[in-house]
Amino acid sequence: MKKSYQIILGVIVVIVALVLGIHALNSSKKSAESATITVGSMNTDYQVWKHIAESKEAKKLGLKIKVKSITDGVQLNNATAQGSVDVNAFQSWSYLETYNKQHKKTKLAALGTTYYEPMGLYSNKYKKVAEIPDGATIAIANNPSQAARGLLLLQKAGLITLKKNFDSATGTTSDINANPKNLKFKEIDDTTGPRVLKSVDAVIISNSVAFDGGLNVLKDSIYHETISKNTKDNINVLATAAKNKDNKAYQKLVKLFHSKAIQAYVNKKFSGTKVEVKKPVSYLED
Structure with a gap:
């Protein structure tokens, strides 16, 4: 009888541990995805993301955004790889690829495309x-x-x-x-x-x-320039550390950037010179 009791008690302890573990994992995941996202940027992109951070559209998506200015591209990518910046918004696909070739241990990944600035x-x-x-x-x-x-x-x-x-x-x-x-x-x-x-x-x-x-x-x-397969490497992207590329909250930033209200602001502010590009990352990889 005592032995049976011990077995049942042991089973209960295991079940409770599993439940608590799953709950902790879900809570941690939920907390990570609802936390403030630090977006690193520079120049005109900094202006864009300051506006986005304070927009109604960001609040509707449940996103809390803090915008950080770093004026050197390599430093900004390094900060993103190291985690002091969650997502950055400043670089073209070709710039990102060059950075990854030179920093193989701290690679970044594109979350999505944003716009194209013709030369x-x-x-x-x-x-x-x-x-x-x-x-x-x-x-x-x-x-x-x-x-x-x-x-x-x-x-x-x-x-x-x-x-x-x-x-x-x-x-x-x-x-x-x-x-x-x-x-x-x-x-x-x-x-x-x-x-x-x-x-x-x-x-x-x-x-x-x-x-x-x-x-x-x-x-x-x-x-x-016009957008074509020959110029697609110059399309700008949102980037994050490779390990974070599937973060749902970070992926929402792409949707947020392409919302009608935000695009209306960007077009008016920059007189249509930041040409919206809404393409999957696979388009850049081909």
Whole structure:
């Protein structure tokens, strides 16, 4: 009888332990998903996420968001990998992939796509690409990734032809295979683009720099990028530590960004230059 009692008691103890364990696990999971999410960002993206954090849409989804400004991309990714930042909003898919190649032990994962900022070719002298004369000087960024992207834009515009093995991340003017108009290239700090417009025939300027300089890539450039399979690497994403990619609360941030009210704000605030891209991450991986 005593032995049976001990067996029953032992079974009860095991069951109670299992129930408590499951309850603790669920509580921990629920707590983690309802906790304040720290979103790290910079420049214009910081403005966007400050607005999102205070929006009615965030409250409707039950999200508590704290926005943190970190002005260096590598530092921001490191902070995300280490956990002082939960999710970051600033980088393109290609930037994320490059970071992961260089930091294999602290990889990040994309939660979803956000928008695309077209790079543009601007000129105060000419209204069309065809008007650019022989021997014209084109200003390009001295930043390797921006310069390579700019050269691809010039190729798309029909001004140059690049070598077949051109590296879209590190390619330079030495990789130009054909230059029928004998264009000359002047390297500049990519933040000075709008200021050098008067001194050269044309300038390639990233969207954020152009916008800060009072230029709208969709209206003021004589040529600009469009979204395609060739430019999809430049689509921006929300990123988190790889281990957190299935966190439901973090995934809600993607839905929140694409809500009608938030997109209305972004379009008005940035005059349509942050082009919404609502694609699955698999689109970028193909």
